[in-house]
Amino acid sequence: MNPSHGEPPYEPAADPGAQDAAYPPLPSGQPGQGGRPPGPSGQGVSGQGAAGQGQVPANYPPNPHPSGSPAYQADQAFAAGGGLQWSRISSRHAWHRLLTAVLWAVPIGGVGGFIVWRNGGVVPAAMWVAAVVLGAVLTWVMAELDRRAYGYAERADDLIVTHGVLVKRLIVVPYGRMQFVDVTAGLLERWMGVATVRMHTAAAATDATIPGLRAWEAAQLRDRLAQKGEERSMGL
Incomplete structure (x- = not known):
């Protein structure tokens, strides 16, 4: 404006700022404010960047664990993996353990029961035999559980x-x-x-x-x- 008509002369801004000077303004029609780069969240300074509407840019990697879910479940630590199924062992494994326990229980129960009967009577001898039989049964139960776990x-x-x-x-x-x-x-x-x-x-x-x-x-x-x-x- 011509200062002779009583209007103040044009004066530039005192300090445009180093940051505004370092980034030139964007072309017209492109979202964003001035030449400032978008913030870490993809928004401009005014909060109206290209990703300011809650959209994730296409070049961002997807979240590998949505909603904070773990990478694997604890009950899958002993899975075969790869869609494979466990091959089980034969049921004869448990019977082999049972027959082995019986072969040991017969002499232990007989000889031990006779010794206990000579020293303590019928009741202690019966308790000894019952304990040996119970041990053989528990051996078979554990063998069957082991077979299923193998x-x-x-x-x-x-x-x-x-x-x-x-x-x-x-x-x-x-x-x-x-x-x-x-x-x-x-x-x-x-x-x-x-x-x-x-x-x-x-x-x-x-x-x-x-x-x-x-x-x-x-x-x-x-x-x-x-x-x-x-x-x-x-x-x-």
């Missing part, structure tokens, strides 16, 4: 075995770490047609045992594990 699964790179009634345990045996696999069976096991497969590794803590397998199933598992272990060791 399971194994063959994955692409390792074999996993889980077992335990009071304390549950899961063992992962990589095929490339297996040194050898053996199959054992005692007199009673051979009579019942079952066997035990053992995987031996360099570390004794990672050795795994699968008892109560039928003889043909134990032989097939032994061959598969030996073949996979040889393939992985050659790959190393």
